Amino acid sequence: VQMHPAKRLLFYATELFIASVLVFAVIHLIPGDPMNLIVRPNSPREVREAARQRLGLDKPLPEQYLLFLSSAVRGDFGRSLAFKTPVSKVIGDRVIPTLQLTFAGLVLSYLIAIPLGIVAAIRPRTWIDLMSMTAALVGICVPAFWLALMLIILFGVKLGWLPTTGYGGPRHFVLPVVTLAVGGVGMNARMMRSSMLEVLSQDYVVVARSKGLPERMVLMRHALKNALLPMIALLGMRIGWLIGGDVIIEFVFAWPGLGRLLVDSIMTRDYPVFQATMLIIVTSVILSNIVADLLYSRVDPRISHG
Amino acid sequence: MKRALAVALVLTLLATMVAGCGATPEPGVVEKVVTQVVEVQKEVTRVVEGPPVVQTVVETQVVEVTSTPEPIPEQAQACPYTGGTLVRAIGVAPSKMDPLTSNWMTEGTGGIYETLVTRNPKDGSWQPGLAESWEMSSDGLAWTFHLRKGVKFHDGTPFNADAVKFYVDKSKEPAFLFGWLFTTLESAEVVDDYTVILHLSGPAPNLLHSLSTIYAGIPSPTAWEKLGEDYGNVSAVGTGPYIFESLESDVLRIARNEDYAWAPQWAWNQGPPCVDTIEYRYIPDSAALVAALEAGDVHMTSEVPPSSVEQLLSNPDIRVQTVAGWGSDFVTLLPNPPLDDIVVRKALSHSLDRDTTIQVVWRGYAQPMDSFLPTQMAGYYDGGKEATAYDPKLAADLFAQAGYTKGSDGILEKDGKDLVLEIVTPTDTTYRRWAETMQAQLREVGVDTTVKAMEWGARDGYVSQPGNGHLSLTLYVWDHISILNFFFHSANIPLPNLNRLNDPKVDALLEAAGSAKSEKEMFQITDELQKYLTDLYLWIPVATPNQIWAFRKEVGGFYPSFFQEGSTMSYQGGVYLSQ
Numbered sequence: 001v002q003m004h005p006a007k008r009l010l011f012y013a014t015e016l017f018i019a020s021v022l023v024f025a026v027i028h029l030i031p032g033d034p035m036n037l038i039v040r041p042n043s044p045r046e047v048r049e050a051a052r053q054r055l056g057l058d059k060p061l062p063e064q065y066l067l068f069l070s071s072a073v074r075g076d077f078g079r080s081l082a083f084k085t086p087v088s089k090v091i092g093d094r095v096i097p098t099l100q101l102t103f104a105g106l107v108l109s110y111l112i113a114i115p116l117g118i119v120a121a122i123r124p125r126t127w128i129d130l131m132s133m134t135a136a137l138v139g140i141c142v143p144a145f146w147l148a149l150m151l152i153i154l155f156g157v158k159l160g161w162l163p164t165t166g167y168g169g170p171r172h173f174v175l176p177v178v179t180l181a182v183g184g185v186g187m188n189a190r191m192m193r194s195s196m197l198e199v200l201s202q203d204y205v206v207v208a209r210s211k212g213l214p215e216r217m218v219l220m221r222h223a224l225k226n227a228l229l230p231m232i233a234l235l236g237m238r239i240g241w242l243i244g245g246d247v248i249i250e251f252v253f254a255w256p257g258l259g260r261l262l263v264d265s266i267m268t269r270d271y272p273v274f275q276a277t278m279l280i281i282v283t284s285v286i287l288s289n290i291v292a293d294l295l296y297s298r299v300d301p302r303i304s305h306g
Numbered sequence: 307m308k309r310a311l312a313v314a315l316v317l318t319l320l321a322t323m324v325a326g327c328g329a330t331p332e333p334g335v336v337e338k339v340v341t342q343v344v345e346v347q348k349e350v351t352r353v354v355e356g357p358p359v360v361q362t363v364v365e366t367q368v369v370e371v372t373s374t375p376e377p378i379p380e381q382a383q384a385c386p387y388t389g390g391t392l393v394r395a396i397g398v399a400p401s402k403m404d405p406l407t408s409n410w411m412t413e414g415t416g417g418i419y420e421t422l423v424t425r426n427p428k429d430g431s432w433q434p435g436l437a438e439s440w441e442m443s444s445d446g447l448a449w450t451f452h453l454r455k456g457v458k459f460h461d462g463t464p465f466n467a468d469a470v471k472f473y474v475d476k477s478k479e480p481a482f483l484f485g486w487l488f489t490t491l492e493s494a495e496v497v498d499d500y501t502v503i504l505h506l507s508g509p510a511p512n513l514l515h516s517l518s519t520i521y522a523g524i525p526s527p528t529a530w531e532k533l534g535e536d537y538g539n540v541s542a543v544g545t546g547p548y549i550f551e552s553l554e555s556d557v558l559r560i561a562r563n564e565d566y567a568w569a570p571q572w573a574w575n576q577g578p579p580c581v582d583t584i585e586y587r588y589i590p591d592s593a594a595l596v597a598a599l600e601a602g603d604v605h606m607t608s609e610v611p612p613s614s615v616e617q618l619l620s621n622p623d624i625r626v627q628t629v630a631g632w633g634s635d636f637v638t639l640l641p642n643p644p645l646d647d648i649v650v651r652k653a654l655s656h657s658l659d660r661d662t663t664i665q666v667v668w669r670g671y672a673q674p675m676d677s678f679l680p681t682q683m684a685g686y687y688d689g690g691k692e693a694t695a696y697d698p699k700l701a702a703d704l705f706a707q708a709g710y711t712k713g714s715d716g717i718l719e720k721d722g723k724d725l726v727l728e729i730v731t732p733t734d735t736t737y738r739r740w741a742e743t744m745q746a747q748l749r750e751v752g753v754d755t756t757v758k759a760m761e762w763g764a765r766d767g768y769v770s771q772p773g774n775g776h777l778s779l780t781l782y783v784w785d786h787i788s789i790l791n792f793f794f795h796s797a798n799i800p801l802p803n804l805n806r807l808n809d810p811k812v813d814a815l816l817e818a819a820g821s822a823k824s825e826k827e828m829f830q831i832t833d834e835l836q837k838y839l840t841d842l843y844l845w846i847p848v849a850t851p852n853q854i855w856a857f858r859k860e861v862g863g864f865y866p867s868f869f870q871e872g873s874t875m876s877y878q879g880g881v882y883l884s885q
Contacts, residue, residue: 032763038409038483047480084402085539093554149593157601164598165589167555254589256555264399269763 012286019282020072020275024065027266027274034081034269055081057271068275077276082268087276091258094245095280097167098257101249102242104173105180106235113185114231117192121227122219124197132189139186148179148252165254176253180246184238191234196227229300236292240285378574378865378880385580385863390883392581392861395595397609399588400558403550404538405523406476406530409483414558414586416876417579418460419523419544422451422470423514424570424877427865432514433572436465436524436545446509446823453500457568459526460549467502470494472527474504487516489820508821511828515786520876547579547879556588566879573877580863580882599624605861605883610854612669623859628852629866630682633783634675637744637846638804640775644708644725651843653704654777656697657751658744664849667740671854675847678790678836685787685829687836694847701751710752718752726754727776730769733759737779740848744777770800778804780845787832791816794839805844812838860885 038051052058056067071078077087116136120129155175156164163172199205200223208218245259258277265273400412405419424435437451457465474494476482490508497503506513516522529543542550547569548560566578587604589595592611598604600621610618610626618624637658639651660674673680677690710718710725718725727748731741741757748755758775760768769778782789792798795816796808815835822828855866864881 030764031767033767050480079535082401083539084407084535089539097555145591149597152594152597152601156603157597160601164601164603165591165594166557166587166598166603252591252594254556254587254591254594260590267761267763 012290015286016279016282020069020279021065023275023278023282024068025061027269027271028061028064030266030269032269034271038081072276072279078272080265080270080273082265082270082273087272090261090273091276091280094256094258094261095243097255098243098245098250098259101173101176101180101255101257102245104177105246106184106238106242108177108181109184109188110231110235112181113188114192114228116185116189118196118219118224118227120189120193121196121200129193133193136186136189139182139184139189141186142182144179144183144246144248145252147182148175148249151175151179152252165252167254167256176249176255179253180249188231188234192227192231195230196223199223199227202226226300229296232292232295236288236295237285239288239291240281243284244281378863380574382574382576384577385575385882387862387882387884388580390581390885391583391585392606392881392883393585393587393604395589395598395604395607395609396586397588397590397592397595397607399556399590400553400586402538403542403553403558404530405521405525406473406479407481407483408538411520411523412558412586413876414548414560414584415520415523415542416546417548417560417584417878418542418546418550419520419525420546420568421518421520421522421524422453423518423522424572425518426570426572427877428572432518433570435518435570436568447506449504449506449513450497451502451504453502454568455500457545458565459529459545460543460563461526461529463526463528463543465524465545466499467494467496468499469524469527470502471496472530473522473524476530484519484521487519487521488513509823510820511822511825512786512788512820515788547877548584551583558586560584560586569879570877573880575863575880579879584878584881599856599858602858604858606855606857606864606881608853608855608866610856612671612851612854615669615671615854618856625857625859627855627857627866628671629855630673630680631783631850631853632680632683632785633781633850634678634680634847635672635740635779635781635849635851636675637848638769638778638780639844639846640730640769640778640804641806642773642776644720645727645776647708648843649704649708652693653701653708653751654748654753655694655843655846656701656704657748657753658846658848659696659747660848661696662747663740663743666743667736668849668851672849672851675849677847678839678845679787680850683785683787685832687833687840689837690840690847693840693843698751705752712752716749716752717754724754725752726756728774729755729757730765730775730778731757731759732765732779733761740779766801769804772800772806780804790832790835790839791820794844807842807844809842 034057035048035052038055049058056064059067075088077091079085080087080090083090113136116132120132123129152164152175155162162174164175166172205218205223208222209215213221243258244262245257247259247263249255250257250260251263258281261273262277262281264270265277394413396413398410398412400414401410402408403412403415403418405411405415421435422437423440424433425431426433434454436454436457438454440449440451442449451470453465453467453470459465459469463469471494474488474491477485477488477491488510490506490510491513492505492507495503495505504513510516523544523546525537526543526545529541530537533540539553545568547563547566549563551559551561553559561583562579562581564578567576569576587598589598589604589609592609592614595604595607595609596611596614596618599607599610599618600623602623615626615628618626639645639654644650645654664670664672664674676694677687679686681688705718705725708720710720713719713724729741729744731737738757738759741759745755745757755777758768765778768774782792784792793802794805794807794809794812795803796810796813799806799808812835815831815838819828819831819835822831853866857864860883862882862884865877
């Protein structure tokens with residue numbers, strides 16, 4: 001898709017605006033009253049309404065939305081209803097652990113998946129292909145919570161090599177990162193394999209081979225570069241998810257991440273935290289799409305921005 | 307998800323104090339330290355179409371052998387071991403620790419703050435804390451507290467009558483969510499540095515209980531004023547045996563207060579705590595929590611799921627101790643047709659088999675309930691047994707009396723319509739299992755049910771609306787009879803008074819109990835009240851889940867008591883690590 005940069009910017013801004021409306025609407029429209037969290041339930045109605053007023057939750061929804069938007073634009077997301085701390089602090093504390101975990105998981109999954117996919121593609125329908133694709137399939141099928149618990153029991157409890165849960169030094173990263181990577185390997189390896197297979201059947205590969213180029217050169221110089229394109233697109237899609245964190249893995253490993261915060265904020269009707277977290281995720285998805293587009297055009301000169 | 311549960315618990319904890327209990331309830335500690343797995347032969351009667359078939363089955367059972375766990379020293383002594391970092395796993399993320407503004411006080415606050423009155427974990431009696439003694443005026447409207455001398459807050463501020471007055475003044479502000487603890491408290495009068503008089507507008511038989519709760523922990527006025535809104539997040543300053551160290555990434559650290567020399571008289575360790583640091587780590591997933599305990603990453607927890615008890619018992623490095631819980635898991639009979647008919651409510655009340663439910667849902671780690679309060683709580687009404695007894699035959703008679711007849715499909719019907727009731731349950735596994743068990747049991751007596759599982763916040767909204775649902779699975783965790791006011795006073799309609807009970811007699815009795823002159827008088831009133839409520843068939847009491855504690859074997863000196871769950875302040879200065 002080719003688009004003028006200005007047009008593209010407008011497009012993203014609109015996207016962000018629509019997302020902010022949806023985010024706001026969703027959390028305010030689900031049943032449940034945050035006053036249950038803030039005011040004692042048996043307090044007189046006046047106290048309840050006074051608290052509601054103090055938080056501006058008595059105003060009509062569109063007005064509340066505008067207030068939220070105008071302070072959000074200035075970077076002020078208010079105070080968490082549940083934690084009573086500024087939302088920026090609640091989220092700030094969790095951004096780094098989330099990013100550390102998800103990026104490590106992503107890198108590891110690519111490091112495993114790409115060679116696995118290449119190997120499978122250059123020896124299609126051999127035992128190597130079968131083995132690597134079976135491994136990939138298993139990676140997709142194994143539920144993360146189950147794998148997480150099995151790893152905890154094996155490496156944490158039985159062998160005692162690694163800490164079972166919690167956020168801390170490098171040893172704390174091993175199990176959650178591996179769990180996260182396993183899920184990604186399956187999808188990425190299969191993607192890599194099919195993309196590589198497709199490229200290898202292209203004319204220019206045949207030409208390169210007939211020129212007598214060494215196979216390694218054919219694969220690395222010509223085929224791999226093109227085969228990586230869909231992987232980059234995939235990466236762009238993954239980054240937004242990475243910032244949102246992985247709820248299940250954060251939950252099982254007691255990892256102080258954004259994914260769990262998001263779920264908890266829905267449970268407790270912590271409107272400010274939910275809205276801010278969602279907007280950060282949406283923004284990062286949009287940003288990562290931009291980055292993926294840019295990367296794409298770097299790798300593939302045919303795609304350019306006019 | 308646990309957090310949501312905690313919030314629900316908090317909501318349920320909030321109770322207007324109407325009645326007091328200064329008596330000494332028996333904590334009813336069920337110690338299950340040594341257990342054996344034995345095979346037993348059991349005769350089971352199965353009815354599968356036709357005559358009953360008696361089969362003998364062999365099943366394994368965990369047999370309880372009562373013995374004293376790591377004994378807690380009877381007399382005051384020095385720490386047998388000093389040093390180390392004790393790690394406690396908690397099931398709710400630690401959050402703001404300010405008694406004056408928080409709606410949930412995490413476990414660690416019991417180490418940081420202290421209260422005027424303490425509660426002896428051995429017998430539940432009220433004992434001196436930051437107040438050495440107290441006396442009540444003859445009209446019950448003025449309580450004089452004589453404060454302990456030489457007590458200092460962690461920031462160096464001296465603890466004195468001004469600090470108490472500061473707390474009382476702040477507790478009058480709307481930001482204090484537990485004002486109902488002190489409804490009649492008017493003001494504090496500073497007589498001298500170590501004498502303070504609390505003036506009340508009416509008698510408060512529950513004052514000592516209120517003053518011993520975790521929300522009556524007294525913060526340093528200096529630190530509180532200085533930190534403003536951030537107080538409780540960036541620091542929390544009390545007089546307790548531990549000093550706030552850090553609160554971040556779901557981990558709370560508190561460290562030994564070297565100056566601590568004012569432990570409650572009943573505590574065996576009168577000096578500074580034995581361990582250097584306590585770390586409270588939030589582990590939301592219970593399977594991961596159990597693994598962390600087995601791996602030794604965590605030393606102790608009170609969050610063991612019943613399904614993991616057997617596994618932990620087989621681990622020689624771990625001790626498990628179950629303590630009778632304080633609270634109730636019960637079924638609210640929502641006032642929607644056909645449950646507006648008391649005969650139908652009565653019939654349902656006799657349709658549930660508690661013992662089976664306890665086995666299936668809590669693996670036996672719960673005590674059956676037959677009334678509003680657990681049996682060990684002061685003010686427990688023992689006249690509820692008959693009204694709640696499991697009696698399917700009686701239930702059938704009552705359904706007939708209400709005009710229901712059994713259709714060909716075994717379902718009761720009236721005027722050609724099947725009796726279908728909606729069970730509303732939170733989404734937590736335990737409650738879903740309970741809902742399913744109930745569904746099976748009600749099917750036995752001919753009641754068809756649907757189950758609606760909702761997360762806590764949505765559930766509250768749903769069942770507060772007239773017309774929604776019939777049987778709502780509800781719980782409370784609270785160690786005081788005042789919970790009756792919480793659930794039945796008309797001011798609390800629709801939440802937590804889900805029965806929407808608007809009965810002037812009930813309100814009058816609740817209010818009379820709250821201003822009773824003596825405890826004896828108060829319990830007479832609450833007995834009458836509970837009798838009246840029992841006859842209305844508003845709840846089906848089911849069970850009080852036990853609190854299940856697990857400790858690594860190196861942990862000692864700790865009082866596992868019922869006071870842990872966010873109500874009475876718990877003393878933690880005695881715990882030590884022997885390795």
